[in-house]
Amino acid sequence: MRRLAVLLLGGCLCAPMVQAESDAPPPGALPPGEAETSAPAEPSKPIERHFIADDDTRLETLLERLPQQEVVRLSLPDTEASAPQDDQTVTKARGQQTGGQKNGDPTVPDAIDDLLGNAPPPDTLASQTTNGEADATEEADEGRAPPTFPALWIPAEAPKPEGGLIILPGDGLHPDWPQQIHALRETLPRAAWSTLSLVLPVYQPQTLPARQGKAVERFSYMPGEAEAESEEETSESEEASSEAAAPDMPPVGQGSLPTDSLMGDAAGTDESTAGADDEKATSVDMAAQLARQQKRVDARLQSALDWLKSQQINWNTLVLQHEAAWWLLPRLKDGGWPKHEPIVLLDAMPPDGEDATALTQALVDSGRRPILDLYNPFNGKEKAAAEDRQEAYRRAGNDLAVQLPIYLPLTDRDARNAWVAKRVEGWLRQLKKDHPMITRGRLRSERQLKQRRSR
Numbered sequence: 001m002r003r004l005a006v007l008l009l010g011g012c013l014c015a016p017m018v019q020a021e022s023d024a025p026p027p028g029a030l031p032p033g034e035a036e037t038s039a040p041a042e043p044s045k046p047i048e049r050h051f052i053a054d055d056d057t058r059l060e061t062l063l064e065r066l067p068q069q070e071v072v073r074l075s076l077p078d079t080e081a082s083a084p085q086d087d088q089t090v091t092k093a094r095g096q097q098t099g100g101q102k103n104g105d106p107t108v109p110d111a112i113d114d115l116l117g118n119a120p121p122p123d124t125l126a127s128q129t130t131n132g133e134a135d136a137t138e139e140a141d142e143g144r145a146p147p148t149f150p151a152l153w154i155p156a157e158a159p160k161p162e163g164g165l166i167i168l169p170g171d172g173l174h175p176d177w178p179q180q181i182h183a184l185r186e187t188l189p190r191a192a193w194s195t196l197s198l199v200l201p202v203y204q205p206q207t208l209p210a211r212q213g214k215a216v217e218r219f220s221y222m223p224g225e226a227e228a229e230s231e232e233e234t235s236e237s238e239e240a241s242s243e244a245a246a247p248d249m250p251p252v253g254q255g256s257l258p259t260d261s262l263m264g265d266a267a268g269t270d271e272s273t274a275g276a277d278d279e280k281a282t283s284v285d286m287a288a289q290l291a292r293q294q295k296r297v298d299a300r301l302q303s304a305l306d307w308l309k310s311q312q313i314n315w316n317t318l319v320l321q322h323e324a325a326w327w328l329l330p331r332l333k334d335g336g337w338p339k340h341e342p343i344v345l346l347d348a349m350p351p352d353g354e355d356a357t358a359l360t361q362a363l364v365d366s367g368r369r370p371i372l373d374l375y376n377p378f379n380g381k382e383k384a385a386a387e388d389r390q391e392a393y394r395r396a397g398n399d400l401a402v403q404l405p406i407y408l409p410l411t412d413r414d415a416r417n418a419w420v421a422k423r424v425e426g427w428l429r430q431l432k433k434d435h436p437m438i439t440r441g442r443l444r445s446e447r448q449l450k451q452r453r454s455r
Contacts, residue, residue: 059199062174063150073148074198074303149300151198152176154185155311158192162432163439164313166304167197168297170322171351175199180321180346183417184424191425194313196304201296203323203351205289286353290326297327298336315439317428321346325359332362340441342370342431344424348389349382356385363392368443370400372427374420377405399446402427 063071152175156162165188169177175197176182185195308316318337320328325348331337350356363371371393375386386403393401404423408416434452435443444452 059150059174062176066152066176070152070154072151072153072196072307074151074300074307076147076149076303077299149199149303150175151196151304152185154189154195156189156192156194160192161194161313162192162428163194163315163317164308164311165193165195165317165319166301166308167195167319168200168301168321168324168327169197170324170347171200171203173321177321178417179413180417180420183421184319187418187421188425191429193317193425193428194308194311196308198300198304200300200324200327201293203289203293205286205353290351290354294327294330297324298331301328301331315341317342317344319344319346319424320348322349323351326351326354329358329362332366335366338441339367339369340435340438340443342372342428345371345373345375345389346420347374347376347382348385350385356381356388360385360388360392363389363398364396367396368398368400370431370438370443371398371402372424373401373403374406374423375403376410377407378410399449400431400443 165184167175167181167184169175169181173181176185181197185197188195305316308314318328318341320343325345328337337343348359350359373386373389376382377386383405386405390403393403406416406419408419410416432438434449
């Protein structure tokens with residue numbers, strides 16, 4: 001009995017001790033509440049998605065994933081948003097003038113009616129609008145907020161910034177694109193450079209392809225009642241149908257359809273002329289759409305320059321990725337971008353319907369200016385275009401242009417991004433070292449640079 005009592009007492013005393021050991025935290029664990037506060041902050045990751053248009057709702061969703069202190073809204077002049085408003089105003093005035101009926105065929109929509117030339121001229125509409133409607137339109141314009149567009153801003157981590165980087169991504173890419181753009185936005189501010197990445201409108205030519213070859217008259221063949229006959233008379237119906245179609249449909253292998261005899265020589269001439277006119281119209285439309293895109297992008301760049309000036313940043317570097325170089329061709333040709341402010345080209349490629357020689361000629365005409373040209377040597381077209389740009393730098397006497405291929409594999413995106421950011425930062429640092437007065441518009445000549453480097 002005594003031995004049994006000792007065993008029972010020992011079991012009661014050991015049970016709480018085992019439970020206490022199970023509730024104890026494992027070795028090296030932090031008390032509750034301290035693990036979350038002591039965890040290091042993860043670096044920001046680039047956004048991996050496209051967006052279709054600058055006013056798409058998906059763009060707002062992408063911007064919400066970024067720190068809100070980086071998202072800024074830049075104002076735009078009214079010229080970019082005035083074209084759609086003018087069209088709506090003209091359509092509304094035409095509906096009020098005609099009492100809801102169009103001047104052309106009432107069964108044709110307004111857009112097709114305009115294409116047919118049935119719309120009244122704008123001057124007539126403007127003269128027929130009443131004073132009350134004009135006053136109401138002016139009051140609505142005054143109450144309307146100015147148009148804006150988003151941009152991503154990271155200030156320099158230094159008391160005195162070296163300058164600003166205005167980043168223009170490629171066509172259809174958002175301002176935090178994981179290839180090259182994100183690395184520049186995150187790396188350059190640590191080297192005393194402020195970065196501003198813009199949201200650009202998507203380029204949409206909205207043109208039909210040029211007609212290839214002459215038009216051919218289409219023949220339709222309607223089968224007779226042979227298909228409804230029984231299976232026993234199938235062979236006879238096929239023979240009858242072939243004999244009936246023989247005068248209209250020539251046998252296979254005996255030449256093409258007699259379109260010339262049916263349509264006439266004059267019709268063929270008219271069709272060839274119409275095809276040439278279609279090609280001319282297509283080229284004119286492409287040029288008009290390109291000019292419209294260049295005007296819109298130039299307006300956004302000017303807004304970015306004005307905003308950076310308000311931030312006490314007066315010396316900027318222009319970073320152009322992919323097609324962005326073609327959007328600023330008018331500014332480069334007209335001397336709108338100062339020659340003492342650098343330009344960085346990232347994998348420059350022409351947009352749809354454009355030729356790479358336009359940028360090459362603009363670089364020749366722009367003369368001597370600091371340019372860093374990074375390109376992809378694994379793409380045959382990009383490599384050939386880069387060689388043409390290298391010849392353009394030589395013809396222009398531009399000794400400040402530096403061209404570097406990115407030989408890192410395309411699959412290693414992190415290494416390529418780090419290499420690009422390092423080369424851009426190092427090139428800008430060396431540029432300011434060789435030209436201490438570059439921020440004031442003074443560049444040393446090639447002879448002075450050789451003398452300084454020989455010391």
